[in-house]
Amino acid sequence: MKFQSLIRPVRENCQIASAAQAGHYSLCGLVLRLRALYKWEHGLPPWREPDPGAVLAWVEGRERHWETLEGRPWQSLAWDGASFDPFQVAELNERLIPQGLAYGAGLARGLAPTFFLGELTQVRRDGDITILVLDLELARDLDGTPALCQGTLIYARKQALSFYLWDRFSDPTQQTNRFLKIALEAYSLPLGALLQNPDYYRAALDDILDAELEAVIHHEMGEALEPSLRTAFPFILEHFPQTRVEHWIRGLKDALAEVNEWGRLAYIIQARAWPSLAMMLALRPGLYSLLLPELEPAFWGLHATGHWEVLDEARQRTLVGLRQMADDLNLLLAAADIEPHGTLVEIERRFLAPLGL
Numbered sequence: 001m002k003f004q005s006l007i008r009p010v011r012e013n014c015q016i017a018s019a020a021q022a023g024h025y026s027l028c029g030l031v032l033r034l035r036a037l038y039k040w041e042h043g044l045p046p047w048r049e050p051d052p053g054a055v056l057a058w059v060e061g062r063e064r065h066w067e068t069l070e071g072r073p074w075q076s077l078a079w080d081g082a083s084f085d086p087f088q089v090a091e092l093n094e095r096l097i098p099q100g101l102a103y104g105a106g107l108a109r110g111l112a113p114t115f116f117l118g119e120l121t122q123v124r125r126d127g128d129i130t131i132l133v134l135d136l137e138l139a140r141d142l143d144g145t146p147a148l149c150q151g152t153l154i155y156a157r158k159q160a161l162s163f164y165l166w167d168r169f170s171d172p173t174q175q176t177n178r179f180l181k182i183a184l185e186a187y188s189l190p191l192g193a194l195l196q197n198p199d200y201y202r203a204a205l206d207d208i209l210d211a212e213l214e215a216v217i218h219h220e221m222g223e224a225l226e227p228s229l230r231t232a233f234p235f236i237l238e239h240f241p242q243t244r245v246e247h248w249i250r251g252l253k254d255a256l257a258e259v260n261e262w263g264r265l266a267y268i269i270q271a272r273a274w275p276s277l278a279m280m281l282a283l284r285p286g287l288y289s290l291l292l293p294e295l296e297p298a299f300w301g302l303h304a305t306g307h308w309e310v311l312d313e314a315r316q317r318t319l320v321g322l323r324q325m326a327d328d329l330n331l332l333l334a335a336a337d338i339e340p341h342g343t344l345v346e347i348e349r350r351f352l353a354p355l356g357l
Helices: 003-023 027-041 052-066 089-098 158-170 178-186 190-197 202-225 234-238 244-259 264-271 274-282 295-305 308-334 342-354
Strands: 078-079 082-084 099-109 113-126 131-141 146-148 153-157
Touching: 003 052, 003 078, 003 113, 003 131, 027 052, 027 131, 027 158, 078 089, 082 113, 089 099, 089 113, 089 308, 099 131, 099 146, 099 190, 113 153, 113 158, 131 158, 131 202, 146 202, 146 274, 153 158, 153 202, 158 178, 158 190, 158 202, 178 274, 202 244, 202 264, 202 274, 234 244, 234 308, 234 342, 244 342, 264 308, 274 295, 295 308, 308 342
Parallel strands: 131 153
Antiparallel strands: 078 082, 099 113, 113 131, 146 153
């Protein structure tokens, strides 16, 4: 395989990373990610369900292998006669992008490292933002996040997004999700028919994937350009990892990226992208109902009237409230007389308790 001398050590690092990531997920979240990783490794499309026995045997073997990787050092990456630390992303991409590849490395949930390498289909620039769009992935780990930003660099992972979306479409608990049904019907794709014959609707699924990838990219743009948590977010990740406060600050960061001037909702409103609006609400994480309570009523207002101004007004009101929350957090963290434990207690009292967390 072309580029095998690079792919092999990246995959080894992905194995080490997966072993570290596994403990950060719920059982359900881990099962979904293991299933997607199995399908990716075996070249299966997201909707093709493998033999359960084969998957179980693979999972057992993978878990045994992960147990042997504790303490294993990261593999250095060789390219064009030079050796690179696996976190030298910019230096590697400078050499790989002209070859049609893009490499990513960073920290996932719980500050667990994550790595991926994929075929590059597009390089876009929007002001100071660079967007790398990847399709077929040559190396990936358990995390499989569809998109992420590092400073002003955004990765959009089309293959990873396809696994993410199909897992949500096929989830039995989502079959009564009215927003999901509205989204798919807006794409002229009834959910029941899709689940019965996904191969028949492959072209329609590709269209959905392209549209939703654009929406995801704009979420990452909102995250990259949002100024309000640039000090508070790394502070909380450093001092309170794997706590309810980390979960909340990640939710706040994502919510700001959804509703700020550069984010997903502003893009949806400008493009009048009704299916992506319904999909955003269909797949929203649990904290969104607490942090973005105005969006669902605004959705139904838009649905009833066709007036997008209803949604934009709700977006702007929500943004004011979220930025005020971020400002209050920054003031709290700037107080020199609060030690880490006291800070944690105060954050929980001021911000989590009013949300019922």
